[in-house]
Amino acid sequence: MKVKRVKGSTFCIDTGMTYIPFYKINEREIIMLDTGWAGERRGINEILQRNGFKVKGIICTHGHIDHVGNNSYLKEKYGCNIAMPAYEAFICSSAVNLKLYYNNQTLSDIKEHFGSMICKTDIMILNHQHSVSVGGVEFKIIHTPGHSPAHICIITPDDVAYLGDSLIGYEVMKGAKMPYAYILTEDLKSKKKLYGLNFSEYIVAHRGIFDNITKLVADNINFYKTRVEKIYDIISGSMTMEEIMKSVIKKFKLHVNSKYKYAVMTKMLESYVQYLDEMGVIKLGVDNGALKYSKIKYTD
Numbered sequence: 001m002k003v004k005r006v007k008g009s010t011f012c013i014d015t016g017m018t019y020i021p022f023y024k025i026n027e028r029e030i031i032m033l034d035t036g037w038a039g040e041r042r043g044i045n046e047i048l049q050r051n052g053f054k055v056k057g058i059i060c061t062h063g064h065i066d067h068v069g070n071n072s073y074l075k076e077k078y079g080c081n082i083a084m085p086a087y088e089a090f091i092c093s094s095a096v097n098l099k100l101y102y103n104n105q106t107l108s109d110i111k112e113h114f115g116s117m118i119c120k121t122d123i124m125i126l127n128h129q130h131s132v133s134v135g136g137v138e139f140k141i142i143h144t145p146g147h148s149p150a151h152i153c154i155i156t157p158d159d160v161a162y163l164g165d166s167l168i169g170y171e172v173m174k175g176a177k178m179p180y181a182y183i184l185t186e187d188l189k190s191k192k193k194l195y196g197l198n199f200s201e202y203i204v205a206h207r208g209i210f211d212n213i214t215k216l217v218a219d220n221i222n223f224y225k226t227r228v229e230k231i232y233d234i235i236s237g238s239m240t241m242e243e244i245m246k247s248v249i250k251k252f253k254l255h256v257n258s259k260y261k262y263a264v265m266t267k268m269l270e271s272y273v274q275y276l277d278e279m280g281v282i283k284l285g286v287d288n289g290a291l292k293y294s295k296i297k298y299t300d
Ligand SMILES: [Zn+2]
Pocket: 062, 064, 067, 147, 148, 165
């Protein structure tokens, strides 16, 4: 892991998997924007210790395991405040609340796989809020729901926009087979909203630093739409969600070898299938007690 300077007092930790931005208040105190995955904890700790940093505050873009995984640990270690969009904060407040989100998994599985997400948020960021003050520093907020229910982008005082997971970088696009979106219709709307931004630098969590994102936004929208088309192509005749999943696993060459992975992949697939439904190109019907998905064929 290493530290990269982005602009002024805005830096990021390159974990190899993710960019975790931070803002230096002074030589010793920092505000972290997201805290990474629990599996990255040792490396993050080493960076903080080597530089003599004290975490004064945390602002999270959204409540996903690779963005809030060290919230509780760092809060306990440094006694810092956590700020997060209110809806994401409620979800991360307990294992029972996490089940709202991971509703196709048991409470025990959630505790085992997602326990590191549980944390106490001190500052709730509401939907109408356009800035948040943490550790005496004011950060602007842009609401970009879709990837998760209340995802936000965070702007540092250096005019650097941290875009979290509202976009993915080119490296990830090469490897991602079915990238996640909670509600794809909303996610695409938020991506389009990013065309209007005009900041000095942009940080994408997975993974890149850009001074202009116009092409990246277009490529992201195109990338997700291509995935939607591939899933649409898979649907033939009338299929259950399980049958679609089976075909997707085969066609996309996905490695789904545990019930845990299956549950995660189902969640991902459902959002693409729901998108097709919202676009009015597939229909759902009950056939012999089974829910079936089929293409709508338009005739002139
Ligand atoms: Zn995410």
